[in-house]
Amino acid sequence: MLTARDRLARRKSRPAIVALHRALSRLTSTLTVMNTGAHPDDEQSGMLALLRFGMGMRVIVACSTRGEGGQNTLGPERTGALGVLRSREMEEAARELDADVVWLGHGPDDPVHDFGFSKSGPDTLARWGKDRIIERLVRAYRQERPDIVIPTFLDVPGQHGHHRAMTEAAETAITLAADPTAYPEHFAEGLTPWRVAKYYLPAWSGGGDTYDDEVPPPPATLTVTASGSDPLTGASYDTLGEFSRYYHASQNMGHWRAEPQTAWPLHLKLGAAAEADIRANLPANLTEIAALLASSASAPLRAADAAIADAIVAFPDGAAIVGPLDIAKSELLAAQAALTEPEAELFGHRLSRKLAEIDAALIAASGLDILAWVEPANLAPGGSGQLKVWLGNRHATIRPVLAPHLHAGTLTSEGSVTGIPLSVAADAPITNAYLPGYSSLGGNGAVQVEVTLKIGSHAATMLIDTEEPVQIVPTYAVSLVPDALIIPLPAASTDHTVAVQSDAPPQVIAIDETPGITITRSGNGFTIRADASLHAGRLTLPVTVDGAPAYNLTPIAYPHIGRTHFVRPEALDILALDLVLPQSRIGYVGGGSDRVGLWLARMGADVTELDAAALEGNLSAYDTIVIGIFAFGTRPDLARAVPRLHRWVETGGHLLTLYHRPSDGWNSDATPPRRLVIGSPSLRWRVTNPAVNVSSLLPQSPLMSFPNRLSANDFAGWDKERGLYFASEWDDAYQPLLSMHDSGEQPLFGSLLTAQIGRGRHTHTSLVLHHQLDKLVPGAFRILANLVQKS
DSSP states (O other): OOOHHHHHHHHHTSOHHHHHHHHHHGGGOOOEEEEEESSTTOSOHHHHHIIIIITOOEEEEEESOOSTTSOOSSSSOOHHHHHHHHHHHHHHHHHHHTOEEEESOOSTTSSSSOOSOOSOHHHHHHHHOHHHHHHHHHHHHHHHOOSEEEESSOOOTTSOHHHHHHHHHHHHHHHHHTOTTSOGGGGGGTOOOOOOSEEEEESSOOOSSSOOOSSOOOOOSEEEEOOSOOTTTOOOHHHHHHHHHTTOGGGTOOOOOSSOOOEEEEEEEESOSOOSSTTTTSOOSHHHHHHTOOSTTHHHHHHHHHHHHHHHHHTTOHHHHHHHHHHHHHHHHHHHHHOOHHHHHHHHHHHHHHHHHHHHHHHHHHTOOOEEEEESSEEOTTOEEEEEEEOTTOOOEEEEEEOTTEEEOOOEEETTEEEEEEEEOTTOOOOOSOOSEEOTTSOOSSEEEEEEEEETTEEEEEEEEOSSOOEEOOSSBEEEESSEEEEESSOOSOEEEEEEEESSOGGGEEEOOBTTEEEEEETTEEEEEEOTTOOSEEEEEEEEETTEEOEEEEEEEETTTEEEEEEEEOEEEEEEEOOOOOOOEEEEEOOSSOOHHHHHHHHTOEEEEOOHHHHTSOGGGOSEEEEOTTHHHHOHHHHHTHHHHHHHHHTTOEEEEOOOOTTTTOOTTTSSSSOEEEOSSGGGGOBOOTTSOOEESOTTSHHHHSSSOOOGGGGTTOOSOSBOSOEEEEOTTEEEOEEBOOTTSOOBOOSEEEEEETTEEEEEEOBOHHHHHHTTOHHHHHHHHHHTSOO
C-alpha cells in the first residue's frame, strides 16, 4: 500500500503546470497515430514524443506481447512475473508520453505471447495463430480508429521474427479493417469498418548490436523533423522519448544522448502520395474538418478551434483558460448535434474525443488536485476494502467505477478524504496485472473514480485511476520453500523438507500425493520421501487450501513502477533423474539475473554464494567458480576481482562463465583468461530453435563424459532456444565442444568452449542453461553437473 510519503512524492513528480500544458496541447490535433511493435520498448519513443507534444496528435502503442520471454537486468522476475513487470513499465512509459496502449497479447498463457527470440516471421505467426493476431489488430484499428499506422521494424531477413510478424500483420489488418465482410462479429459489438489513411514503413535500418537487417530500408518519402524543442520543458523531443524509455528499466533503456535525434525518415507504403507533412491530406484539426462538411456543423467547429487557440494563448493562467474552453465545449456540442449521419461516421469519434480532452483540460485549469487509492490495494474474493478519494480544498461529485464482482457502499467523509466501502463477490476470479489496455485520459484498472466538476456553464467529467492498480488476489497466499525438488535416481528413502509460508492455518494446506512419493505433515511444512518405485520424469503436485487451489503471490516492487504482484497456482514440482554430482567445492557469483546458484544447491552440490568480501578472500577454498549471466556488468566487485580470478585459474581453479552480452562489462581481451569475443549482432550468434540437433565435437572430453555421460537425450525437451550470445572468435587455447545451427544456417561452434589455462581451466557457455533449469529440463542439470567439475 502506498504511504502518505509515497503519495506526496508522486504528486511532486506531476507538476500541475505540466498536466495543464499537456492537456491543452491535445486539443490542437484531431489525428491519431498508432505505432505497432512486438514487445514493450519497441515503440519509437522520440518520434512519438514529437508527434504527441510537437504536433498534438493522439499517440497509441499497439504491442503484441508482454515481453515475458525476454531478459531482465533488474532482478529475478521471469516469464509471467516478467510479463507483469514489463506491462507496468510500458504503461508508465506511455504515461510519460501521454500515450495510450493497446495490448494484443494477454500474458504467458495466451497464444500471443513472447516465447523467446525468433528469426522467422512465418514461424512466429504460426505460433501466435496468424488469423488470431490479425483479428486482434483489425479490432484495434476499428476500436481506436488510427489515421496513421507505423510499425517500428521492417519485415526483412536478419530482423527479430516477432518484429517481422507484427509488421506483416499490421499491413494485412489494414485492408481487412476496412472490409465490411471481415470479422462480422465485431459489428455486433458496435464496431464499424475503419480505413487507415496512411501506412508508413520505417526508412531506417533496424540493424545494430542485436539485429542485422539483410536488405536496406525503403527510400524515405517523408522525414518527420523536429524543428525545435518542447516549449514546456525546453528538452528535445528525442530526450523526452528517452525520459519515457527510462521506464523500460528491466531492459536497461533510457539514456542521455549528447546529440539527440531530430529526424525520422518514413516510407509511405499505403496512402496518398507526394506530401511535405505527415498531417497532409488528413483532417488534422477542427477547422480542417469543418472544410470537409456540408452541414451546419462547420461554423461551430471553426468557432471551437478559435476558442481552443485562445485558451492556449492564455496558458498558464488557469482562470483565463476556463472561459475559452467553456466556449469551445459549447461549440463542439452544437457541431456534434448538427452532423449528418455520414459525417458522424467519419468525424463523430474525433469530436467525442475532443470533448473528453476539453473536460480534462477544464479540470486541470480549475486547479483541482485529486488522489484516489484503495486500502488494501489488493482485495480477496468475499473480502472488503475502502476506496479513498482526496480532493484537496475543492468540492466535486465523485462516483466509483468498478469492474464486475466489485460493489460500492455509501460514501463517507473523513475531513478532506471521502471513503467508499468496497466489497468483492465471493466468486470473483483471481487476476493478474495484465490490463487489456492503457488510456492516457484515465479509466484504467479494476477501480476508478469518475469526477464531475461544474466549471463555467458546463459540468466537466473525467476518470481518475487509483495510485496503485487494484488486483483480486487469493484470500491466502501459499509459498513452498523449496517449490521444486531434484531427486537423483535410483531414489533412496531420503527425506526432503518442504517449508510452507502462508497466512492460512497450517492444517488446511495439503499437497496431493502420487505413487513413489509419500507426504507427511511436519510442523508447518511437509516431509517428502521418494521410494525405489519412483521413475524418471517430472511430477507436479498441486497444493490446496481447504480443498481449493492454492495460489502463490509474488510481490514485484521497483521505484519506477510501484508495487504489483504476479499470481500463479502453487504446486510442488519434483524432477527425478539420473544425476551424479562431482565432488567439487563451488563458488557462485550471481548478477541477479539467474537462479543457477539456487539450482546447484537443490541438486545437492556444495555451493557458496560469493559476495564482495569473499571475492577478495581466499579463492583457493573453491575448486570451481561459476559466474552468472550479466554478472561482469552488474557486479563492480566482480570486475575488480578479474585479475585475482585469472591467477586462481592459473594455479588450478576451474572458472565457468555463463553467457554475457558485449555490453555486460565483457572485455574480450581482459575479462576471460584468454581472448574470447562475443558475437555481434547477436541475431547471427544464437540458435533459436530449442529442438535443433546438437553435435558433440569431443564426446570423450571430461566435460561431456564425467560424471554424467552426455548424449542427445540431454538436449531433448529444451524450451525457448538453445543459446545466445555465442562466441565468434577465441584464442587457440579454447576447444569448442558443441556444434549447432538453425535451419538454413551455417554451424556455430561458440556455444561451449573450454581451455586449459596453466594448471586450471576456463569454460564459457552460451547455452541457456539457467532457463532450462527453471523449466526443470533434465539434461540441463546433468550438463551443469559436468561443467562444475574440478579442473
